[in-house]
Amino acid sequence: MTIKVCKPTFEHHRETLGIGESSPRVSWRFEADAETKNWTQTSYEIEITSSSAGGHNLFKVDSNESVLVPWPTTPLRSRECTSVRVRVSGSDGVPTAWSDPAVVETGLLHRGDWIAKMVAAEPVLSTSGSLRPTMFRQTFDLDTENQKVAFARLYITSYGIYEAAVNGKRVGDHLLSPGWTSYKHRLCYQTFDVTELLQNGDNRIAVTVAEGWYCGRLGFNGGQRFIYGDRLAVLAQIEIQYRDGGATTIGSDESWTCNSSGPLISSELYDGEICDTRVKNWNEDTGATSSVVQVLDFPPADLVVSEGPPIRKTQTVQPQDIFRSPSRKVIVDFGQNLVGYVRLRTPGSSSRMIVLTHTEALEHGEVATRPLRDCKATDTLILGDGPIEWQPRFTFHGFRYVQIDGWPSSTGEPTSEDLEAIVIHTDMEPTGGFECSDPNVNKLFENIKWSMRGNFVGIPTDCPQRDERLGWTGDIQAFSPTANFLYGTSGMLSTWLKDLALEQIRDFNGVVPQVIPNVIDAKLNSPQAVWGDAAITTPWDLFLDFGDKTILENQYQSMVEWWFSIPKSPETGLWDSTKHQLGDWLDPAAPPTSPADGRTDPHFVANAYLVHVTELLQRISTVLNRAEEAKKFAATLPRLRSIFQDNYITPSGRLAPDTMTSLSLALIFNLFSTPEHVEKARGRLARLARASRFKIGTGFVGTPIILQALSSGVDKKYKQIAYRMLLEKKCPSWLYPITMGATTMWERWDSMLPNGDINPGSMTSFNHYALGSIGKWLTGYVGGIDILNPDPDDALESTGWRSIKVAPVLGGTVEHASTWHLSPYGKVSCEWMLDIEAKLLKMTVAIPPNSKGTIELPGKPKEEVVNVGSGTWNFVVEGYDETQEWPPKPIIDPFTLPEADE
Incomplete structure (x- = not known):
């Protein structure tokens, strides 16, 4: 028997240099060999070694907890670095080997730790009205021969997005730092180890700042500039610790210099970057003209550390084809809709201008720019005489295709050796996978992952390509269960939720803005069900997946204030029916220009969600031991549910409205x-699916839950209906985009029409994750693993994947599936294989140490569940015979001929 304790982690940080918590909670995962079964931790030991004080401190605790256990000693001070390792014991009392040590270091925990000043330059506008990127620098002298450097740290943030260099070498690999937060409330700073970048004698720190989200144009319908401010500025502090105990601090102040006349003419998130390579980089030209900086007030916002990982380059994609369009334009097809930018190499041609236009799709053989709306998405490079390798630094695009204009004719046309696409996103830990015997379903799952990565660039956005790219609350409300399975989202989303609470409470009197950070007109931020309900559902989803009730505690005021800000009818307590609702957004029946005009009454949607979030608040209050609040919500819930039933359900059980979305909501929300x-x-929902010829009839609200609503019942034929909808290829369906060559999830079911034309609506993105919310059903039902539904009276016992449900739902033509999830305890997996002819089902399940599983074997009564502890478990079901009629038949009128696959 072998149990391995993995390297500890702290809070929800993936990286631990410069964290913002003085008493970070500690977690560790487990690995075990196949023979180890039913292992549970009974105690743990944490050894802490301080780099400053030296010596080892050992803390032993009798506990089975291994996720977010309390920091066992005195709080860390600012800049304090410690090494932490863990070992544990099981019921036999024998300790495991020590884990690998993890080093954790705090940042600047108090405002008084900063001696640096925020420094700015006079704003210089480009011809487009944007702020021209500004360069800041300072020189300093070090005698490292006589005073050896032990270590050096750079603490830095900016108004705008920055890139720093020390002695001409780039600092770190973060992109678009400091990221996007609600800048007037919270401004993130970063910590970098710059020890190896320092040198004896003259040293130079140089920081380039572009407008990014702080000053740049944001929003649709033309958007707004300078939402947070109109000055590019930097706050930087280098702290150097010497081996002899001495220290030096260099902080940005009035002695710094600046320049706005470098090679970057403009750099905008929507419109791209313009770079003139003929201009020398001022940060590398010590003799160039410079200006003095202006010292601004110290940032009034809280200076904080993000718990989420930084944005990084994560992948390189090579061109799949380079061709001429019907108009003879050179177009590069990278074969994948992605988010990032293009890196190019060219021998140069003086004063030649290369323009790259990025789009997601082609229309009639040309790049389709109409879906970009008021977004240029172009990068422009003005060439000098010599060869160059270039990539933009302060922008990103959503694209598959790039049109290249102005390539030097002396070199011929560009080749695949000259170009590559750089993929960027928040560098979250991959934590989930799925595959099955159907290649189209596998492609669907891959598309979901690509769309998630492309829309997790600092914050969870709706789309990455047009004049929007905003943190729409309704989108993440739908997608967070899928997101939490696929990647380690807890740090990023909990950070984003803090901004939601601040803007909601401080700026909108409890009403949740529709986008976070909010940059749209206040009149558009009227209370909206589903969108506003993200304040409750998203923290709950994080709690279920990561087991951290602190997230609930941090967001509790936000949740309650949202609930009480909902405009309710004084007679019923339901939503005020005079208030506009977005409802089941992008129902495929809605007109292209009116995406809210779906088949389901928007106020039905709002009221179904009101009942649901009231129940969640009762459960959350119980988890947090808020007995009085739990009692109040518990008293309100049955009354609301009863009034809902009086308004929408007939005595015989018929629901009005009678739509796929309404039925799914009522089934999943227990109405x-x-x-x-x-x-x-459930039977009525199945009939509607058959009447639609198994085409989807739901938008943002119904799509995440419709297949769950069908496949959760007792009658097995409904599961086949769910599979038939999954495998449908005609529009609207999940697989239709794949038949049209999609490599990401689309905003609309018909973003591209069957004839290849792009949907005429003004909202037509080819990279939107919301409709990919089916991912949770694929992993939980087809793949078969999920959190065991938490006991309302003891939710902590099963959240965070401590108690696991393994219950694959078989159906359709899928004969094999496997899925895995890296839980807070370790790797969970399930693989099943069905031999239809032999009526034999084989299934292998892995449960990580310190957790347990409840296994429902397909073909066996639900009462015959198998409860197991950790380990690898093999099951065989002989005589498996649950196949139902396949494919299910549609309901068609007698005057309509059945189609080939019916």
Whole structure:
């Protein structure tokens, strides 16, 4: 028996240099060999070694907890560095080997730790009205021969997005730092180890700042500039610690110099970057003209450390084809819709201008720029005489295709050796995977992952390409269960939720803005169900997946204030029906120009969610031991549910409105009063699916839950209906985009029409993750692993994947599936293989140490569940015979001929 304790982690940080917590909670995962079964931790030991004080401190605790356990000693001070390792014991009392040590170092925990000043330059506008990127620098002298450097740190942030260099070498590998937060409330700073970049004698720190989210144009309908300010500025502090105990600090102040006349003429998130390589880089030209900086007030916002990882380059994609369009334009196809930018190499041609235009799709053989709306998405490079390798520094695009204009004719046309696409996103830990025997479903799952990565660039956005790229709350409300399975989202999303709470409470009197950070007109931020409900559902989803009730505590005021800010009818307590609702946004039946005009009454959607979030608040209050609040919500819930039933459900159990979305909501949110009504509703949902010829009839609200609503019932034929909808290829369906060559999830079911034309609506993105919320059903039902539904009275016992449900739902033509998830305890997996002819089902399940599983074997009664502890478990079901009629038949009128696959 072998149990390995993995390297400890702290809070929700993936990286631990410069964290913002003085008493960081500690977690560790486990690995075990296949023979180790039913292992549970009974105690743990944490050894802490301080780099400053020296010596080892050992703390032993009798506990089975291994996720977010309390820091066992005195709080860390600013800049303090410690090494932490862990070992544990099981019921036999024998300790494991020590884990590998993890080094954790705090940043500047107090405002008084900063001696640096925020320094700015006089703003210089480009011809487009944007701020021209500004360069800041300072020189300093070090005698490292006589005073050896032990270590050096750079603490830095900016108004705008920055890139720093020390002695001409880039600092770190972060992109678009400091990221996007609600800048008037919170401004993130970063910590870098610059020890190896220092040299004896003259040293130079140089920082380039571009407008980014702070000053740049944001929003649709022309957007706004200078939302947070109109000055590019930097706050930087280098702290050097010497081996003899001495120290030197260099902080940005009035002695720094600046220049706005470098090679970067403009750099905008929407419109791209213009670079003139003929201009020498001022940061590398010590004799160039410079200006004095202006000292600004110290940032009034809280200076904080993000718990989420930074944005980074994560992948390189090579061109798949380079061709001429019908108009003879040179177009590069990278074969994948991605988010990032293009790196190019060219021998140079003096004063030649290369323009790269980025689009997601082609229309009639040309790059399709109309979906970009008021977004140029172009990068421009003005060439000098010599060869050059270039990439933009302060922008990104969503694209698959790039049109190249102005390539030097002396070199011929560009080749695949001259170009590559750089993929960027928040560098989260991959934590989930899925594959099955159907290649189209596998492609669907890959598309979901690509769309998530492309829309997790600092914050969770709707789309990465047009004049938007905003943190829409409704999108993440739908997608967070899928996101939390696929990647380690806890740090990024909990950071984003803090901004949601601040803007909601301080700026909008409890109403949740539709985008976070909010940059749209206040009149557009009227209370909206689903979107505003993200204040409650998203923290709950994080709690379920990561087991951290502190997230609930941090967001509790936000949740309650949102609930009380909902405009309710004084007679019913339901939503005020005079207030506009977005409803089941982008129902495929909605007109292209009116995406809110779907089939389901928007106020039905709002009220279903009101009942749901009221129940969640009762459960959250219980988890947090807020007995009085739990009692109040518990008293409100049955009354609201009863009024909902009086308004929308007939005595016989018929639901009005009668749509796929309404039925799915009522089933998943437990809105019916009797089991008979539940099964009647499920049957009605199945009938609507058959009547639609298994095409999807839901938008943002119904899509995440419709297949779950069908496949959660007792009647097995409904599961086949779910599979039939999954495997449908005609529009609208999940697989239709794949038949059209999609490599990401689309905003609309028909973003591209069957004839290849792009949807005429003004909102037509080819990279939107919301409709990819089916990912949770693929991993939880087809793949078969999920969190065991938490006990309402003891949610902490099963959250965070401590208690695991393994219950694959078989159906359709899928004969094999495997899925895995890296939980807070370790790797969970399930693989099943069905031999239809032999009526034999084989299934292998892995449960990590210190957790347990409840296994429902397909083909066996639900009462015959198998409860197991950790380990690898193999099951065989002989005589498996649950196949139902396949494919299910649609309901078609007698005057319509069936199609080939019906």
